[in-house]
Amino acid sequence: MSRLIRTRRVSVLVLAAVTVLGLAACGAEPDVDEAAVVRGPSKASAGSPGGSPFWVDPESPAARQVAEWQRTGRPSDAELLRRISEQPMAIWPAGEDPAAMMRAATEGAAKDGRTALFVAYDIPHRDCGQHSAGGATSPEAYREWIDRFAVGLGDTKAVVVLEPDAVAHTVDGCTPEEYRAERFQLLSDAIDRLKRQPHTTVYLDAGNPAWITDASKLREPLTRSGIERADGFVLNTSNFQTDADVRSYGQELSRILGGKHFVIDSSRNGKGPLTGDRVDAWCNPPDRALGTRPTTQTGDPLLDAFLWIKRPGESDGECRGGPAAGKWWPDYALGLARNSPA
Numbered sequence: 001m002s003r004l005i006r007t008r009r010v011s012v013l014v015l016a017a018v019t020v021l022g023l024a025a026c027g028a029e030p031d032v033d034e035a036a037v038v039r040g041p042s043k044a045s046a047g048s049p050g051g052s053p054f055w056v057d058p059e060s061p062a063a064r065q066v067a068e069w070q071r072t073g074r075p076s077d078a079e080l081l082r083r084i085s086e087q088p089m090a091i092w093p094a095g096e097d098p099a100a101m102m103r104a105a106t107e108g109a110a111k112d113g114r115t116a117l118f119v120a121y122d123i124p125h126r127d128c129g130q131h132s133a134g135g136a137t138s139p140e141a142y143r144e145w146i147d148r149f150a151v152g153l154g155d156t157k158a159v160v161v162l163e164p165d166a167v168a169h170t171v172d173g174c175t176p177e178e179y180r181a182e183r184f185q186l187l188s189d190a191i192d193r194l195k196r197q198p199h200t201t202v203y204l205d206a207g208n209p210a211w212i213t214d215a216s217k218l219r220e221p222l223t224r225s226g227i228e229r230a231d232g233f234v235l236n237t238s239n240f241q242t243d244a245d246v247r248s249y250g251q252e253l254s255r256i257l258g259g260k261h262f263v264i265d266s267s268r269n270g271k272g273p274l275t276g277d278r279v280d281a282w283c284n285p286p287d288r289a290l291g292t293r294p295t296t297q298t299g300d301p302l303l304d305a306f307l308w309i310k311r312p313g314e315s316d317g318e319c320r321g322g323p324a325a326g327k328w329w330p331d332y333a334l335g336l337a338r339n340s341p342a
Contacts, residue, residue: 052087052088052293052294052295052296053114053115053296054088054114054115054116054117054159054294054307055088055105055108055109055112055114055115055116055117056086056087056088056089056114057088057089057091057104057105057108058108059104060085060089060311061311061313061314061328062081062084062085062089062311062312062313062328062333063085065078065081065085065313065328065330065333066078066081066082066085069081077334080334080337080338081330081333081334081337083290083337083340083342084290084312084313084333084336084337087293087294087308088114088117088294088308089117089267089294089308089309089311089312090117090118090119090161090307090308090309090310090311091105091116091117091118091119092118092119092121092311092326093118093119093120093149093152094121094122094326096145096148097148098120098122098145098148098149098152099148099149099151099152100152101152102116102118102149102152102153103152105118106152106153106154106156106158109156109157109158110156110157114157115157115158115159116153116156116157116158116159117158117159117161117307117309118149118153118158118159118160118161119160119161119164119237119309120146120149120160120161120162120163120190120194121135121163121164122134122135122136122142122145122146122163123135123136123142123163123166123183123186123187124136124137124138124139124141124142124179124182124183124186125175125176125179125183126165126166127165127169128169128174128175130317131283131316131317131318131319131324131325132317132325132326139182139185139186142186142190143186143189143190143193146189146190146193146194147193149194150193150194150196150197150200153194153197153200154197155197155198155199156199157199158197158199158200158201159200159201159202159203159263159305159307160194160200160201160202160203161203161205161234161237161263161307161309162187162190162191162194162202162203162204162205162230162234163187163190163204163205164205164234164237164238164309165205165207165237166183166187166205166225167187167204167205167206167207167218167221167222167225168205168206168207168208168211168212168218170183170184170221171207171212171217171218171221172211172212180221181224183225184221184224184225187204187225187226188224188225188226188229189226191204191225191226191229191230192226192229195229195230201231202230202231203230203231203232203233203234203262203263204222204225204226204227204230204232204233204234205233205234205237206218206222206233206234206235206253206262207235208235208236208237208239208241208246208249209235209241209245209246209248209249210239210241210245210273211239215249215252215253215256216256218253218256219256219257222257223257227257227260228258228260230260231261231304232260232261232262232263232304233250233253233257233260233262233263234262234263234264234265234309235249235250235253235262235263235264235265236264236265236266236269237265237309237310238265238267238268238282238309238310238316239265239268239269239273239282239310240268240269240271240272240273240274240281240282240285240288241269241272241273242269242272242273243264243266243269243291243292243306246264246269247264247300247303250262250264250302250303251300251302254302259302261302261303261304262302262303262304263303263304263305263306263307264292264303264305264306264307265307265308265309265310266291266292266293266294266306266307266308267290267291267307267308267309267310267311267312268288268289268290268291268310268312268336269288269291269292270288270289270290270291270292270336270339270340271287271288271289271339273285274286274288280319280320282316283316283317283319283320283322284315284316284317284319284320284321284322284329284332285320286320286335287335287339288335288336288339289336289339289340290312290336290337290339290340291306292306293306293308294306294307294308312333312336312337313328313329313330313332313333313334313336314326314327314328314329315327315328315329315332
């Protein structure tokens with residue numbers, strides 16, 4: 001990820017997701033047609049926990065940690081961690097065969113009649129060589145990876161978050177100019193390939209309001225990346241900007257893009273971004289809290305869902321004592337849960 005002011009993220013999607021943590025839901029479901037709500041997944045039934053139609057992974061690192069702490073005499077901590085383990089979170093498939101990592105989620109979601117949430121995160125020259133460096137080794141390798149990813153989705157109802165940071169890095173200058181045209185084409189092709197799956201909804205990542213402060217700068221790169229054929233865009237992935245700030249920014253970007261819908265990652269923004277020293281403010285900032293729980297009940301016809309895209313408790317990178325990006329960090333997870341209302 002780019003290091004800018006970008007109180008940002010660094011971890012490894014395709015997606016799905018999200019009611020307010022400790023607050024009342026933002027209001028009645030927006031008066032929009034069923035297909036426009038997280039574009040494909042249906043609205044949650046009245047009996048769905050938290051108004052969320054998304055699948056909860058019973059074998060997530062958080063769920064396994066809860067079980068371990070129950071066994072080893074830490075019942076109070078285990079109970080706190082349920083604030084994470086019982087919520088739907090995105091799966092970030094990695095490796096050459098992402099479909100293998102997706103299988104448990106697609107099968108579990110199909111069995112439960114729910115929607116799986118994924119992040120596709122393998123673009124070449126990923127994260128400009130920083131904490132989450134890596135990605136496919138060539139355009140051809142990326143197209144093959146996306147094809148395997150799409151095959152892994154099958155007929156399952158799924159939301160995919162496409163390539164966190166990839167577009168915003170072309171705007172802030174982190175991605176060298178010689179790679180930008182290639183990146184836009186790869187993202188555009190990825191949208192087309194993913195949308196061939198019959199029940200897949202795709203949101204293209206568009207950064208956050210503290211990173212690209214002038215939303216109009218995203219118009220051209222998002223357009224060149226095929227946003228008109230995606231279901232919408234994603235904001236605040238793995239970041240900490242408040243719901244209010246992100247929603248306002250999303251409404252402005254939607255206006256610029258002719259009315260595109262959007263979703264917000266609210267996984268760790270319960271206390272907003274780190275203030276004061278903002279160096280690496282995006283990377284494992286201390287004393288943060290969980291945000292709005294995953295829900296499609298947003299009260300805003302443009303905002304399809306609040307989602308937990310970044311999995312709370314997984315590290316942003318080797319900063320502030322954290323493990324490598326994407327690795328489970330139980331102490332940080334416990335802090336997020338403890339700082340959040342029940």
